[in-house]
Amino acid sequence: MMTKEQVIERVLDLKDPSSDKTLRDSNGVKHLAIDEEKKTVTMVIGLDKDDDEFKRNMTRDLARLLKIELGFTGIKTEYQLNKLSTSILSREVRYVGVASGKGGVGKSTVTANLAYALKRLGKNVGIIDADIYGSSIPTILDMEITPPKGTKDEKIIPYNVDGIELISTEFFLTPDKPLMWRGPMLGKMLNHFFYDVIWDDNIEYILVDLPPGTGDVALDIQKLIPSCKMLIVTTPHPSASHIAVKAGFAAEQLEHEILGIVENMSYFRHKGEDVQIFGSGGGKIVADKLKTRVLSSIPIGQPKNSLSIFGADEEIGIDYLGLANKIVKAY
Numbered sequence: 001m002m003t004k005e006q007v008i009e010r011v012l013d014l015k016d017p018s019s020d021k022t023l024r025d026s027n028g029v030k031h032l033a034i035d036e037e038k039k040t041v042t043m044v045i046g047l048d049k050d051d052d053e054f055k056r057n058m059t060r061d062l063a064r065l066l067k068i069e070l071g072f073t074g075i076k077t078e079y080q081l082n083k084l085s086t087s088i089l090s091r092e093v094r095y096v097g098v099a100s101g102k103g104g105v106g107k108s109t110v111t112a113n114l115a116y117a118l119k120r121l122g123k124n125v126g127i128i129d130a131d132i133y134g135s136s137i138p139t140i141l142d143m144e145i146t147p148p149k150g151t152k153d154e155k156i157i158p159y160n161v162d163g164i165e166l167i168s169t170e171f172f173l174t175p176d177k178p179l180m181w182r183g184p185m186l187g188k189m190l191n192h193f194f195y196d197v198i199w200d201d202n203i204e205y206i207l208v209d210l211p212p213g214t215g216d217v218a219l220d221i222q223k224l225i226p227s228c229k230m231l232i233v234t235t236p237h238p239s240a241s242h243i244a245v246k247a248g249f250a251a252e253q254l255e256h257e258i259l260g261i262v263e264n265m266s267y268f269r270h271k272g273e274d275v276q277i278f279g280s281g282g283g284k285i286v287a288d289k290l291k292t293r294v295l296s297s298i299p300i301g302q303p304k305n306s307l308s309i310f311g312a313d314e315e316i317g318i319d320y321l322g323l324a325n326k327i328v329k330a331y
Contacts, residue, residue: 002070004034007041010065017057018049026082040074041066046082050191055079087195094205094331095228096259097221099251101243103212106264107233108136109308110298111209113317114231115164117324120312124204126158128193129168130221131211138170140308147171156197167197190220205327212247222254229257229330231295234286235265241282248290259330260295261287262323268300296323 002010011032012024023029023045031044043062047054059077066072084090098114100107108131118125129137138145141161148171149157158165169189199206208228211217221228230251234244248258263283267274283294298319303310310317 001034001036001039004032007034007066007070008032010070011043011062014058014061014065016047016054017061018047018051018054021048028082030080034072038074039072040076041072042076044078044080046080046084048082050079050081050188081191081195083195088197088199088203088206089194089224091203093203095208095225096205096327097208097210097228097230097251097256098233099210099218099230099247100212100233100240101245101247102240103134105212105233105235105240105244106298107131107212108140108209110231110233110262110264111207112137112140112308113310113320114324114327115205115207116162116309117317117320118205118207118327119163120321121324121328123324123328124200124202125163126165126199126203126206127167128206128208129166129170130190130193130217131209132169132189132217133211135168135170135173135209137166137209138168141166142307145170151198154196156192158197158199165200165203167193190217190224194224218250218254222256226255229259231259231262231327232286232290233262233264234282235278236263236267236276236280236282237278238282238285240278241285244282244286245289248286248292252290258290258292259327260293261290263294263297265300266297274299295326296320298323 008029011029012022014023015021016023016026016028019026026048028046030046033042045058047058062075062077066075098107098111111127115125115127127137129135143161148159158167208221232244232248234240251258261283265278267276283297287294296319298316301316304314305311310320312321
């Protein structure tokens with residue numbers, strides 16, 4: 001049987017079908033291992049473009065070489081993009097996914113206010129609005145919806161709002177038209193957000209506003225940023241907390257650490273009394289079932305000087321500063 005080094009040499013001469021460069025020239029063999037007993041080869045191959053057709057062609061060429069020419073009984077291949085080394089994914093960034101079981105619990109508002117709170121703590125922050133079908137961060141930040149600028153090498157320049165960088169699906173859509181994409185298209189959009197956006201070199205935290213529920217985007221996020229830690233948002237109402245538990249268990253199944261629970265719309269303060277409009281205890285129910293804690297209970301309120309962002313001197317703004325401090329300490 002050929003040695004590992006000899007096999008690698010043969011594989012390096014194969015061409016990446018997405019670029020017509022050899023795997024040697026593109027440094028495309030990221031990992032290769034041989035099970036001598038089973039006569040199988042396990043590999044991680046880097047391609048210049050993420051397309052299923054290129055992967056199929058590469059798999060076919062690998063099978064022809066390894067199984068037909070070299071006599072191995074089986075191969076297992078995983079693919080990644082070569083541009084990983086030049087993307088934000090190659091940096092030491094702290095990712096916080098903000099998830100919920102259902103829509104309407106204020107997940108995106110929590111994401112935006114948490115970003116501002118982290119910024120007030122002196123952190124460099126970015127937001128990826130990955131709530132593909134219901135992106136709302138630009139609206140929450142009272143932004144004009146226009147396509148982002150690009151560079152000559154087709155990179156995307158993120159928006160900067162009050163020192164917070166942002167990219168969102170909403171910037172790429174026709175106004176007031178629904179997004180009707182299937183899973184593969186969603187994955188490609190997310191790849192652009194991570195691989196092709198020119199994020200600031202000093203960025204420390206990326207908040208990822210996830211779609212409600214568990215679907216393709218959650219799976220793509222696990223693949224792109226398996227180190228992402230999760231914040232689960234619910235309201236006190238039983239219907240919201242019941243579904244939030246499912247979102248939490250889904251995050252655990254994907255091996256994401258859960259930072260804790262945010263109980264949003266927890267109460268409404270009226271004439272000195274806390275009125276629990278949506279009931280009580282939902283956040284604790286979720287925390288208990290997921291064996292975590294309630295990090296913050298955010299009341300219902302309206303910012304003084306903004307559409308949705310609370311100032312650092314407002315009571316709810318102070319609540320978000322407390323939440324941000326806990327997130328920083330958790331990392």
